[in-house]
Amino acid sequence: xxxxxxxxxxxxxxxxxxxxxxxxxxxxxxxxxxxxxxxxxxxxxxxxxxxxxxxxxxxxxxxxxxxxxxxxxxxxxxxxxxxxxxxxxxxxxxxxxxxxxxxxxxxxxxxxxxxxxxxxxxxxxxxxxxxxxxxxxxxxxxxxxxxxxxxxxxxxxxxxxxxxxxxxxxxxxxxxxxxxxxxxxxxxxxxxxxxxxxxxxxxxxxxxxxxxxxxxxxxxx
Amino acid sequence: xxxxxxxxxxxxxxxxxxxxxxxxxxxxxxxxxxxxxxxxxxxxxxxxxxxxxxxxxxxxxxxxxxxxxxxxxxxxxxxxxxxxxxxxxxxxxxxxxxxxxxxxxxxxxxxxxxxxxxxxxxxxxxxxxxxxxxxxxxxxxxxxxxxxxxxxxxxxxxxxxxxxxxxxxxxxxxxxxxxxxxxxxxxxxxxxxxxxxxxxxxxxxxxxxxxxxxxxxxxxxxxxxxxxxxxxxxxxxxxx
Amino acid sequence: xxxxxxxxxxxxxxxxxxxxxxxxxxxxxxxxxxxxxxxxxxxxxxxxxxxxxxxxxxxxxxxxxxxxxxx
Numbered sequence: 001x002x003x004x005x006x007x008x009x010x011x012x013x014x015x016x017x018x019x020x021x022x023x024x025x026x027x028x029x030x031x032x033x034x035x036x037x038x039x040x041x042x043x044x045x046x047x048x049x050x051x052x053x054x055x056x057x058x059x060x061x062x063x064x065x066x067x068x069x070x071x072x073x074x075x076x077x078x079x080x081x082x083x084x085x086x087x088x089x090x091x092x093x094x095x096x097x098x099x100x101x102x103x104x105x106x107x108x109x110x111x112x113x114x115x116x117x118x119x120x121x122x123x124x125x126x127x128x129x130x131x132x133x134x135x136x137x138x139x140x141x142x143x144x145x146x147x148x149x150x151x152x153x154x155x156x157x158x159x160x161x162x163x164x165x166x167x168x169x170x171x172x173x174x175x176x177x178x179x180x181x182x183x184x185x186x187x188x189x190x191x192x193x194x195x196x197x198x199x200x201x202x203x204x205x206x207x208x209x210x211x212x213x214x215x216x217x218x219x220x221x
Numbered sequence: 222x223x224x225x226x227x228x229x230x231x232x233x234x235x236x237x238x239x240x241x242x243x244x245x246x247x248x249x250x251x252x253x254x255x256x257x258x259x260x261x262x263x264x265x266x267x268x269x270x271x272x273x274x275x276x277x278x279x280x281x282x283x284x285x286x287x288x289x290x291x292x293x294x295x296x297x298x299x300x301x302x303x304x305x306x307x308x309x310x311x312x313x314x315x316x317x318x319x320x321x322x323x324x325x326x327x328x329x330x331x332x333x334x335x336x337x338x339x340x341x342x343x344x345x346x347x348x349x350x351x352x353x354x355x356x357x358x359x360x361x362x363x364x365x366x367x368x369x370x371x372x373x374x375x376x377x378x379x380x381x382x383x384x385x386x387x388x389x390x391x392x393x394x395x396x397x398x399x400x401x402x403x404x405x406x407x408x409x410x411x412x413x414x415x416x417x418x419x420x421x422x423x424x425x426x427x428x429x430x431x432x433x434x435x436x437x438x439x440x441x442x443x444x445x446x447x448x449x450x451x452x453x454x455x456x457x458x459x460x461x
Numbered sequence: 462x463x464x465x466x467x468x469x470x471x472x473x474x475x476x477x478x479x480x481x482x483x484x485x486x487x488x489x490x491x492x493x494x495x496x497x498x499x500x501x502x503x504x505x506x507x508x509x510x511x512x513x514x515x516x517x518x519x520x521x522x523x524x525x526x527x528x529x530x531x532x
């Protein structure tokens with residue numbers, strides 16, 4: 001447990017040390033969403049109609065941006081190999097790194113989401129559900145992404161490859177994340193969608209560290 | 222070394238014997254399926270003659286899933302038992318599977334145009350096949366992304382299993398999403414009510430596609446094994 | 462009689478007005494499947510030829526290396 005905290009804390013600190021670079025994902029998130037009014041026009045009804053989808057798609061892309069670096073630096077300088085030699089299972093290392101990734105990417109996205117919802121004229125009924133859905137969905141994105149990040153270690157064209165591998169796997173989270181917000185906006189119950197998002201998170205939590213650790217072991221062989 | 226080559230050698234002999242049978246079966250089953258599908262099967266009372274697209278579309282969609290399942294099964298075999306042929310089988314299946322997925326999409330679109338009036342509808346079935354197409358693309362990109370083919374095969378094996386676990390989740394999500402936005406789909410196929418005169422050509426074509434898959438798979442496996450041998454001989458010459 | 466045959470042939474080719482959709486489906490399917498098959502067969506032929514060339518080269522150098530190599 002202490003090693004887990006140690007790795008997570010180190011990764012978070014590293015992200016903060018990059019200064020503005022650590023906030024790159026949120027800036028991308030905001031910028032990508034702000035592009036939409038220019039693309040589809042500033043009509044209030046149109047923007048409100050697509051707000052949930054746009055915010056979720058942008059969140060998906062933003063959380064993918066920093067994933068490529070999740071294991072890359074540690075893989076290149078050999079510290080991943082050292083981590084693999086310690087008695088701590090690699091699954092725990094993966095979980096620690098995913099936690100750090102979520103704290104530095106997912107959490108800022110959730111914080112920025114209400115602001116963007118205001119910019120897109122989303123009805124206020126949707127705000128709470130948007131935040132809850134993002135809070136349930138973004139950890140799954142970090143977990144699934146960790147598998148992709150481990151698989152591409154040592155490959156050519158890592159970043160583009162990563163998006164090709166994991167974006168199709170993000171689709172279920174996207175569908176139910178948007179579905180929850182749209183249901184709230186339409187005045188329906190949102191519990192089923194949130195339950196499904198929670199189930200996705202639990203499934204990802206139990207399967208992804210294991211798959212990512214298997215991929216890491218192959219990369220280190 | 223012996224263990225590594227013992228299996229492939231036996232496989233080369235076996236596959237050489239099986240390939241002509243697969244080729245013959247594909248030609249005969251395909252000819253029978255085409256004859257029944259194009260000449261004998263009746264036109265649908267609603268869709269008219271366009272229903273004949275079903276005899277290539279539905280088997281292609283079945284094969285797209287079948288190939289992905291085989292790929293995942295071969296990948297699991299490769300990861301768990303380290304069987305040298307399993308890696309190659311998974312890698313050889315991917316291009317065949319992506320061909321079937323592509324055909325399911327194209328023929329679905331050609332069928333949809335007269336039925337729905339547009340080339341593409343975000344129908345649950347078509348959308349799932351589209352996602353499957355992207356899963357295949359990711360797999361093939363990953364296999365070929367490494368300088369060391371063994372590393373590519375192993376990484377891709379993990380990806381195939383992750384994708385396989387996700388296929389039912391994606392299917393469930395897309396079905397749910399589709400039920401929100403579109404009440405019913407025009408094409409209701411594969412139901413138990415399908416008439417035997419349509420079922421026979423459908424099954425024959427599906428069988429023909431299956432034997433075609435094994436035929437091409439064996440040919441590609443043979444080529445993969447020979448490539449491995451060539452690489453081994455070249456390495457020996459360099460070090461030797 | 463002849464006219465009857467040609468009429469039924471053209472009716473068959475017309476596919477009840479859906480010719481523009483039915484025939485391309487079958488044509489693309491045939492094209493993709495045959496293309497895949499031919500590409501695979503050609504790849505197999507080329508690897509067979511390459512291996513045969515390598516073996517001939519090695520045979521010219523003498524069989525001693527081969528016996529050592531296979532073991």
